[in-house]
Amino acid sequence: MIARDIEAALRHLLRGFPIVTLTGPRQSGKTTLARVVFADRPYVSLEDPDVRQMVLEDPRSFLERHPNGAVLDEVQRAPQLLSYLQTRVDADGRMGLFLLTGSQQFGLMSGVTQSLAGRTAFVELLPFSIHELERAGVRPASLDAMLFEGGYPPLYDRSLTPRTWLSAYVTAYVERDVRQLLKIQDLEAFQRFVRLCAGRSGQILNLSSLATDCGITHNTAKAWISVLEASYILFQLRPHHANFSKRLVKSPKLYFYDTGLLCWLLGVREPGQLATHPLRGSIFETLIVSELVKSCFNRGERATLHFWRDSNGNEVDIIADAGRKLMPIEIKSGQTLNRDFFTGLERWMALAGDHAISPALVYGGTDAHAHKGISVFGWHAAGQVLEGAAVRPHAC
Structure with missing residues (x-):
C-alpha cells in the first residue's frame, strides 16, 4: 500500500471524536486507508445486500455485535443507521469508535449532519498527490x-x-x-x-x-x-x-x-x-490547483483558496487567506522561466500592499529558487507551496 499523507490527521481526529467520516470520490483509497487505520477493528461493507438488509431490519442488534466499534464502509447505503449510531456513541462515551466511509456526498452528508452533528469529524480523501x-x-x-x-x-x-x-x-x-x-x-x-x-x-x-x-x-x-x-x-x-x-x-x-x-x-x-x-x-493549472487542495485536505484542513481577476483581465490564479494576509500564487505551464511569468504577481502585490505575504510561482520546470521575493516552485513541489505561509485552516 502507498502511504497516505492524510493518515496522521485521521488518527488525530479519532482521538477527539467518537466517529470520523471519511469521504471522497470512488476509488480514491478510502476503504484501504480505513482498514489500515482500524486494522484491529471489524470491517463491514454496506454495499453487501445481505449485510445491508440485516442493518436495516435490526440496527440495534447490528451495533451490539460491534461493542468496540468498526469500519462501516459506504454508510450512505443505510442512512437509518446513523440515528442509532448517535445513541450508541452518546451512551458509550469513548472516542474513536467508528470510522465511516462514503462516496456520494449528498446522501452521506445530509444524514450525517442531521444525526451526528458534534459527534463526527470529516476527512476528505482525494486521489494520490x-x-x-x-x-x-x-x-x-x-x-x-x-x-x-x-x-x-x-x-x-x-x-x-x-x-x-x-x-x-x-x-x-x-x-x-x-x-x-x-x-x-x-x-x-x-x-x-x-x-x-x-x-x-x-x-x-x-x-x-x-x-x-x-x-x-x-x-x-x-x-x-x-x-x-x-x-x-x-x-x-x-x-x-x-x-x-x-x-x-x-x-x-x-x-x-x-x-x-x-x-x-x-x-x-x-x-x-x-x-x-x-x-x-x-490542464497544468488544474493539476497545480488540485495539488494545493490536496495539501490542505491531507492536513485535515480546508484552506480558503480563491482566485482574483478584475474587469481589465488582471489576474492571480490563487489567493490563499493567511490570517489577515493574502498569499498570491501564480501558475505557469512553461518549462523555462520567463520574465513575464512574474508580471501578474508583481502587479497584484503593488495593489495589495501590506495585505500580501509569501508570493509564489509554480511552473512547468523543476528548479526551485527565489526571484525578487517571489518563491519559485517546480511542478513536482506544488504540494509544498502553502507551507510558506500560515494559511488559515478550516476544519473539515
Whole structure:
C-alpha cells in the first residue's frame, strides 16, 4: 500500500471524536486507508445486500455485535443507521469508535449532519498527490505523464493502463452513480455535458453558455454541476472579494480534481498528445490547483483558496487567506522561466500592499529558487507551496 499523507490527521481526529467520516470520490483509497487505520477493528461493507438488509431490519442488534466499534464502509447505503449510531456513541462515551466511509456526498452528508452533528469529524480523501507518489517511488517521470495518468490509486496498485481503467471508471461511476442520483434519462446529453465541463477546466464558469452548448436549461446545468461536485469529480473556485479599488469578476472558475480523468474526457489517449494540446495550460493549472487542495485536505484542513481577476483581465490564479494576509500564487505551464511569468504577481502585490505575504510561482520546470521575493516552485513541489505561509485552516 502507498502511504497516505492524510493518515496522521485521521488518527488525530479519532482521538477527539467518537466517529470520523471519511469521504471522497470512488476509488480514491478510502476503504484501504480505513482498514489500515482500524486494522484491529471489524470491517463491514454496506454495499453487501445481505449485510445491508440485516442493518436495516435490526440496527440495534447490528451495533451490539460491534461493542468496540468498526469500519462501516459506504454508510450512505443505510442512512437509518446513523440515528442509532448517535445513541450508541452518546451512551458509550469513548472516542474513536467508528470510522465511516462514503462516496456520494449528498446522501452521506445530509444524514450525517442531521444525526451526528458534534459527534463526527470529516476527512476528505482525494486521489494520490504528487508527493505521495514520489515518496513511494512511483511518480510518473515526466510532467506530461503525470498530467496524463493522474492520481487514482488503481493505476498504481494494479497493472492497468489509464486508457483501460479510466474508460471503465467513467462508465461505472461517473455515468452510473451520477445518473442514479439525478435520475437522468438522457445519457447522451449528460455525457456531452461532462465533456463540455472538461473543456472548461481552469476557466471562468458561464452556466448559461454551458447549458446552451449542451442543449439543456440553465437550471439543469446548475443541478448537474452540483452533483458532479458532490461526487468529487470537479469543484468551483470562488473569486476573492478584495477589490483594491478595482471592479472584480464575480463568476467562479471550474476545475477537475484529477487530470487523468480530465485528459480522458478531453480525448487525450497518450502523454505525447499533451505537448501541443490547445488546453495544455488549463490542464497544468488544474493539476497545480488540485495539488494545493490536496495539501490542505491531507492536513485535515480546508484552506480558503480563491482566485482574483478584475474587469481589465488582471489576474492571480490563487489567493490563499493567511490570517489577515493574502498569499498570491501564480501558475505557469512553461518549462523555462520567463520574465513575464512574474508580471501578474508583481502587479497584484503593488495593489495589495501590506495585505500580501509569501508570493509564489509554480511552473512547468523543476528548479526551485527565489526571484525578487517571489518563491519559485517546480511542478513536482506544488504540494509544498502553502507551507510558506500560515494559511488559515478550516476544519473539515
